[in-house]
Amino acid sequence: MIVYLLTVAQKNQLLGVEYIADCTYNPLEYANGNWIISQKEVEQTNDEKFAWVKDLLQIEYVKPKDNAS
Amino acid sequence: MFGNYIGASNPRFFGGLDADALAFLTAAGITDATITNAINRLVKNYKGLGDLNNSVNLWNVTDRIIPLVGGTLTKCGYDLKTATKLYDFFGGMGVNSNGITGNGTNSYAKTGFIPSAGGLNYTLNSARFGVYCRTNVQEDSWVMGAFSTGVLDISNLLLRSTTNQTSSFVNINNNAFVISNSDSRGWFCANRIDSLNSKIIINTAISSGLRTSVNLTNREFYLMARNANGSDANYVSTQAAFFIMGGGLSDANLLLERTIIQAFQTDLGRAV
Numbered sequence: 001m002i003v004y005l006l007t008v009a010q011k012n013q014l015l016g017v018e019y020i021a022d023c024t025y026n027p028l029e030y031a032n033g034n035w036i037i038s039q040k041e042v043e044q045t046n047d048e049k050f051a052w053v054k055d056l057l058q059i060e061y062v063k064p065k066d067n068a069s
Numbered sequence: 070m071f072g073n074y075i076g077a078s079n080p081r082f083f084g085g086l087d088a089d090a091l092a093f094l095t096a097a098g099i100t101d102a103t104i105t106n107a108i109n110r111l112v113k114n115y116k117g118l119g120d121l122n123n124s125v126n127l128w129n130v131t132d133r134i135i136p137l138v139g140g141t142l143t144k145c146g147y148d149l150k151t152a153t154k155l156y157d158f159f160g161g162m163g164v165n166s167n168g169i170t171g172n173g174t175n176s177y178a179k180t181g182f183i184p185s186a187g188g189l190n191y192t193l194n195s196a197r198f199g200v201y202c203r204t205n206v207q208e209d210s211w212v213m214g215a216f217s218t219g220v221l222d223i224s225n226l227l228l229r230s231t232t233n234q235t236s237s238f239v240n241i242n243n244n245a246f247v248i249s250n251s252d253s254r255g256w257f258c259a260n261r262i263d264s265l266n267s268k269i270i271i272n273t274a275i276s277s278g279l280r281t282s283v284n285l286t287n288r289e290f291y292l293m294a295r296n297a298n299g300s301d302a303n304y305v306s307t308q309a310a311f312f313i314m315g316g317g318l319s320d321a322n323l324l325l326e327r328t329i330i331q332a333f334q335t336d337l338g339r340a341v
Contacts, residue, residue: 001173022142024157027175037175038160038174038175038176040162041161063174
């Protein structure tokens with residue numbers, strides 16, 4: 001799965017911001033002090049103020065193992 | 070607004086549009102005739118006043134009903150029981166007329182539903198929470214619930230793990246109630262009506278196991294993930310078409326509720 005890599009500063013800009021009606025960016029902490037957002041959040045960003053997310057580096061997301069018990 | 074409502078010409082809807090159904094539809098801005106009739110039938114059947122030959126009032130023992138209708142996250146954010154927008158979505162959540170779809174990475178919804186807060190039908194020894202899932206996905210992720218600090222006071226539901234198991238916690242600290250299951254589609258509801266036993270219904274099959282209740286979590290339930298003591302975690306990638314939270318039900322009423330919800334999904338053309 002493709003996700004987009006954020007710095008801490010970029011993550012802070014997105015916190016609490018709705019990218020579409022009633023759905024808020026949810027940056028997720030990832031490896032090496034970086035953060036990620038999903039493809040859907042990037043694709044559905046229409047606010048010019050946050051158009052920079054379209055230029056974020058794409059990476060392949062490796063899902064951490066969840067706890068099933 | 071409800072000009073396409075078919076109540077007058079259909080005996081099933083004799084008596085017109087239920088006031089609670091109308092309140093929800095109005096609040097959510099839904100005018101579609103199919104959804105209107107499906108919601109009206111759902112509410113009446115939950116109240117024991119519908120066409121499914123029941124006189125049992127499940128409405129009054131249910132705290133939240135989340136029908137996930139309307140095709141937008143805004144409309145899906147409305148609660149049927151309270152006719153209020155209670156649900157907020159985060160991350161890459163998908164939505165269409167069939168419900169909401171997680172991305173398995175960072176999407177979830179906050180509910181504001183905190184079991185320990187009190188004033189709910191959901192209590193330590195009478196509790197249930199459930200989901201109608203439309204997709205068959207094998208993943209070690211939790212479709213709803215929360216736990217408190219120290220991974221204690223757990224109320225979580227997992228539909229189909231990578232080892233083909235359904236797992237639930239209902240107000241317990243450890244030792245999930247686990248049963249074999251290789252299909253995550255349909256109605257799943259974790260349930261408790263006493264201090265000793267935990268139950269789960271998967272479509273029409275009810276299983277029971279000894280799991281003594283311990284405590285109510287002080288964290289709000291999340292949907293499409295779980296609230297891990299204040300952090301969203303363990304996101305699912307399934308498509309959900311209905312959620313409920315409320316007090317526990319007898320086996321007969323668990324089956325009745327499933328019948329009501331299946332009829333609702335059929336009315337909307339999205340049953341599995």
